[in-house]
Amino acid sequence: MQRNIDTLTKTIHKYLERNSLTTDTPPWEIKKSDLGGFGVFATRPIETGELIFKDYPVILGPRAALTCPVLCVNCYSNENLKPCEKECGLQLCSSKCQNSSSHQKECKIIRQWQTQKITGELSEKLTKVLSPIRSLLLSDEDKTVVKCLKAHKSEQHGFEVDIMKNILHLNIKEDEEIFMRFVCSVMDSNAFEVIVGNEDNQSSVKGLYPLGSLANHSCVPNTTHVFDEHQHMIVRAATFIPEGAEIFHSYSRFIWGTATRRFHLYRTKHFLCKCQRCQDPTEFGSYVSSILCKVCKKGKVIPIDPLVNNGKWQCEGCGEIVNREDVAGISSLLGAALNSFTTEDIDHMLRFIEKKLLTLVSENNETVIELKYKIIWIVGHQKGFTWTELSDSLLYTKEKFCRDLLSLLETLKLGQCKMRGLLLHELCSCYKEMRRREEKSGHVSKIRDNDMRNLLQEAADILMYDVGAPAEIKNLWPDEIKKF
Ligand SMILES: [Zn+2]
Ligand SMILES: [Zn+2]
Ligand SMILES: [Zn+2]
Ligand SMILES: [Zn+2]
Numbered sequence: 001m002q003r004n005i006d007t008l009t010k011t012i013h014k015y016l017e018r019n020s021l022t023t024d025t026p027p028w029e030i031k032k033s034d035l036g037g038f039g040v041f042a043t044r045p046i047e048t049g050e051l052i053f054k055d056y057p058v059i060l061g062p063r064a065a066l067t068c069p070v071l072c073v074n075c076y077s078n079e080n081l082k083p084c085e086k087e088c089g090l091q092l093c094s095s096k097c098q099n100s101s102s103h104q105k106e107c108k109i110i111r112q113w114q115t116q117k118i119t120g121e122l123s124e125k126l127t128k129v130l131s132p133i134r135s136l137l138l139s140d141e142d143k144t145v146v147k148c149l150k151a152h153k154s155e156q157h158g159f160e161v162d163i164m165k166n167i168l169h170l171n172i173k174e175d176e177e178i179f180m181r182f183v184c185s186v187m188d189s190n191a192f193e194v195i196v197g198n199e200d201n202q203s204s205v206k207g208l209y210p211l212g213s214l215a216n217h218s219c220v221p222n223t224t225h226v227f228d229e230h231q232h233m234i235v236r237a238a239t240f241i242p243e244g245a246e247i248f249h250s251y252s253r254f255i256w257g258t259a260t261r262r263f264h265l266y267r268t269k270h271f272l273c274k275c276q277r278c279q280d281p282t283e284f285g286s287y288v289s290s291i292l293c294k295v296c297k298k299g300k301v302i303p304i305d306p307l308v309n310n311g312k313w314q315c316e317g318c319g320e321i322v323n324r325e326d327v328a329g330i331s332s333l334l335g336a337a338l339n340s341f342t343t344e345d346i347d348h349m350l351r352f353i354e355k356k357l358l359t360l361v362s363e364n365n366e367t368v369i370e371l372k373y374k375i376i377w378i379v380g381h382q383k384g385f386t387w388t389e390l391s392d393s394l395l396y397t398k399e400k401f402c403r404d405l406l407s408l409l410e411t412l413k414l415g416q417c418k419m420r421g422l423l424l425h426e427l428c429s430c431y432k433e434m435r436r437r438e439e440k441s442g443h444v445s446k447i448r449d450n451d452m453r454n455l456l457q458e459a460a461d462i463l464m465y466d467v468g469a470p471a472e473i474k475n476l477w478p479d480e481i482k483k484f
Helices: 005-018 095-099 101-113 120-128 130-135 140-147 159-167 174-190 210-214 258-269 324-340 346-360 366-378 392-411 418-440 449-462
Strands: 028-032 038-042 051-055 059-061 192-196 203-208 223-227 233-237 246-249 300-303 313-315
Touching: 005 028, 005 140, 005 210, 038 210, 051 210, 059 130, 095 101, 101 130, 120 130, 120 159, 130 159, 130 174, 140 174, 159 174, 174 203, 192 223, 223 246, 223 418, 258 324, 313 324, 324 346, 324 366, 346 366, 366 392, 392 418, 418 449
Parallel strands: none
Antiparallel strands: 028 038, 038 246, 051 233, 059 203, 192 203, 223 233, 300 313
């Protein structure tokens, strides 16, 4: 379908209207982007934290990745799963989910296609190809929405349809196959991972958000997004956005270096990012990609032109030229070491940072950051390292790592991003435990109530609407959002 701005804008507005998500004067509009294709732009200055838009998934379904657990196909719970009584092959958690109108529709179409019983492993396969099946059940209006989104043509798309035909032996019609293959490529380019469930029982599915997917990617996004309990995507400004500026979000991980991010974006979304951060050899002075020079031992080695994939690197100190392969070699070696640690290995991880990493790479290198981030989520959370169990030294280490990462996010100009919200909450939990220990041993703590309250309030503001936010945070939200 030929995309032009007027019909695209109308289609998106009508879609939001059907889902009761329109506002009187939305602060955004769809325009041609300098990046090619369309983008979303600010129609007026937008303040940090301001709500920009809410979106609803036109298609929502289980993820196709091998590692994803099987979930109830209606409510995405992973408890009490039973095969559908009508033997479509899907799993559901209750008679309520079994009898839901959305399941009845997909159940019927799958049973019409079936040529064999679908149980066990096949049932798992069927769950993972459910999203394209659901696209056939959309209203004509919603099909039009999907058709106006961008699709990438590439051979890896549509493997879900191959599974339906060659493994599940579903008897699908040719026009259904053509549309489902198209939907698979649209979802591959545009779908978001959506968090469902609460803090303790989270899983993720994938959703196609029409307006959300029109916003382009930048590794320095000016927005942040979360999902509420009804799978709405809530997009808010992470930094101040001037009138006329393009609205960006990020499909990548902030703590990865440029080469890692660009490779991942190319592999999954088929484009080479050329954003401000990708262009800057030092990534705003963070040196997330850099390694230490083997010649002068202290200079940082950075890419001469980070947008050239196999270009040369150079030491900022002594000028030594380093081949890209040598840098990549160190990174993959460290990456492999990183993946070999198990949760109990914290002492080992800390020694690895001190004795090995910091002799090879700069202090903010992606492997150092990745490891610190891993440790932050073990300490205070995992068995053997809960708040009451952990040693004083680990508690202080976690507090320092939280501060290190928060300052890195600032260097990377990420504003009020979701990761900042999560880290502020973790930092606050550290302070609380530090104070408890100081008071228990008869000391007067220097940690003030007010400071902790401010940290927690900022975390609550950033994570507002997020279904996965910790209960302590949710309690601080305004009543109308709690009831949302
Ligand atoms: Zn269910
Ligand atoms: Zn069924
Ligand atoms: Zn970039
Ligand atoms: Zn050097």
